[in-house]
Amino acid sequence: MEIGINTDASIEEFLFDYKGVALWLKRDDLIHPEISGNxxxxxxxxxxxxxxxxxxxxxxxxxxxxxxxxxxxxxxxxxxxxxxxxxxxxxxxxxxxxxxxxxxxxxxxxxxxxxxxxxxxxxxxxxxxxxxxxxxxxxxxxKGPQALKGCAELMSELKVKYDYIALSAGTGATSAGVLAAVQSEKILVYPALKAESFILGAIANQLMEYSTYYGLPSFKSDHLKKHLILRNQYHFGGYAKIKADLVEFMNKQYHKRQLKLDPVYTAKMLFGLLKDIDQGLFKPGSKILVLHTGGLQGIAGMNRRLAKKGMPQIDYD
Ligand SMILES: Cc1ncc(COP(=O)(O)O)c(C=O)c1O
Incomplete structure (x- = not known):
C-alpha cells in the first residue's frame, strides 16, 4: 500500500553555529505530513x-x-x-x-x-x-522492539560525522533505537518529563528486549555509560507542562529561522541544548545533530490550553 512515506526527505541541514558549536538538524519531520518524525x-x-x-x-x-x-x-x-x-x-x-x-x-x-x-x-x-x-x-x-528497529535505521542514513546526537525522550524508545545503532557518537537525551531514574531503566530494558526479540547479541554492560548523556533538567515541570519562556523561545526560533518545534518534546530539547552550550558542556568545534522528531500536530491543542490560562500562544502563522 502506497501511503507516501519518504525517509529520503529526512535530510540533514546545517542549522546554525552557536558559541563555536555547529548544530545540524535531521528533518525526520519531513518523512510524511501526518506520520512524521519518529x-x-x-x-x-x-x-x-x-x-x-x-x-x-x-x-x-x-x-x-x-x-x-x-x-x-x-x-x-x-x-x-x-x-x-x-x-x-x-x-x-x-x-x-x-x-x-x-x-x-x-x-x-x-x-x-x-x-x-x-x-x-x-x-x-x-x-x-x-x-x-x-x-x-x-x-x-x-514503543516495543519493533520501534527500536525502526529508529535504529536512522543512524545508517547519516551523511556527516557527528560528535553528539541530541533527541527528546518520552517512553525512551527512540533513544534506545538510536543507542542500538550508535557507533562513536554520544547521545544526548532530553526527557520531556521528570524522569531521571525512570528513563535510564526504560532505555536499558528496551535495549535488552530488543536484542532478545531479534536474537541479537546483548549490548555490553558499559554501552549506555559510554554513549548516553542524560540531560534531565529541561522538562519545564513535567510532561506537556509549559511556561511562557518556552513559548517565547519557540516563537523566536520560528521567526528567526523558520524552525517549527513542538512544545512537548523538541522545543524543550533545543532549549536545553542551547543552555548546555551556554554552560560550556561541549568543546568548541563540536558537531551536534539535533533530531527533529515531528509532533507539530499538537500545537493546536497546546494553544487552546495556553489561551485558557491567558498565556501567550505559539505563533506559527
Ligand atoms: C515529537 C516527539 N518527539 C519525541 C518523542 C519521544 O519519543 P519516545 O517516546 O520514543 O521517547 C515523541 C513521542 O513519541 C514525540 O512525539
Missing amino acids: KWRKLKYHVDEFYRGAYQSILTFGGAFSNHLAATAAFGKLSGISTYALIRGEEEMDSPTLAYCAAQGMEIEGISRSKYRLKESPEFLESLLELRPELYIIPEGG
Missing part, C-alpha cells in the same frame, strides 16, 4: 508484523494530545486498516488531536487513569484480545 520509524515494523499476521485492526494507547495516536489514525485511514485507541483519562476527550483521530476513522474510548495503568499488563491485554482477537496491539507511544 512516529513512522516506530510504526514501521509494527505495521510489518501486522501485515504478516492474521490481524484486522490496530489497537493502541495514548493521552488526548498524543502524536503517536494521530500518526496511527492517519496510517489507518491511508492504508484502509481500522484503528482503535484507549485514551488515558476521560477529561480531555474533546482535544483537537482526538477530533483529528476520529476524523481519520479511529475508534476512540476514554478509560479511567487507574484502568489505563494496566496498559502493559498481560492479563489486561489478554482480556482485550478475548473480546477482539483480530487486534494487533501497539503499546503506548508506539
Whole structure:
C-alpha cells in the first residue's frame, strides 16, 4: 500500500553555529505530513508484523494530545486498516488531536487513569484480545522492539560525522533505537518529563528486549555509560507542562529561522541544548545533530490550553 512515506526527505541541514558549536538538524519531520518524525520509524515494523499476521485492526494507547495516536489514525485511514485507541483519562476527550483521530476513522474510548495503568499488563491485554482477537496491539507511544528497529535505521542514513546526537525522550524508545545503532557518537537525551531514574531503566530494558526479540547479541554492560548523556533538567515541570519562556523561545526560533518545534518534546530539547552550550558542556568545534522528531500536530491543542490560562500562544502563522 502506497501511503507516501519518504525517509529520503529526512535530510540533514546545517542549522546554525552557536558559541563555536555547529548544530545540524535531521528533518525526520519531513518523512510524511501526518506520520512524521519518529512516529513512522516506530510504526514501521509494527505495521510489518501486522501485515504478516492474521490481524484486522490496530489497537493502541495514548493521552488526548498524543502524536503517536494521530500518526496511527492517519496510517489507518491511508492504508484502509481500522484503528482503535484507549485514551488515558476521560477529561480531555474533546482535544483537537482526538477530533483529528476520529476524523481519520479511529475508534476512540476514554478509560479511567487507574484502568489505563494496566496498559502493559498481560492479563489486561489478554482480556482485550478475548473480546477482539483480530487486534494487533501497539503499546503506548508506539514503543516495543519493533520501534527500536525502526529508529535504529536512522543512524545508517547519516551523511556527516557527528560528535553528539541530541533527541527528546518520552517512553525512551527512540533513544534506545538510536543507542542500538550508535557507533562513536554520544547521545544526548532530553526527557520531556521528570524522569531521571525512570528513563535510564526504560532505555536499558528496551535495549535488552530488543536484542532478545531479534536474537541479537546483548549490548555490553558499559554501552549506555559510554554513549548516553542524560540531560534531565529541561522538562519545564513535567510532561506537556509549559511556561511562557518556552513559548517565547519557540516563537523566536520560528521567526528567526523558520524552525517549527513542538512544545512537548523538541522545543524543550533545543532549549536545553542551547543552555548546555551556554554552560560550556561541549568543546568548541563540536558537531551536534539535533533530531527533529515531528509532533507539530499538537500545537493546536497546546494553544487552546495556553489561551485558557491567558498565556501567550505559539505563533506559527
Ligand atoms: C515529537 C516527539 N518527539 C519525541 C518523542 C519521544 O519519543 P519516545 O517516546 O520514543 O521517547 C515523541 C513521542 O513519541 C514525540 O512525539
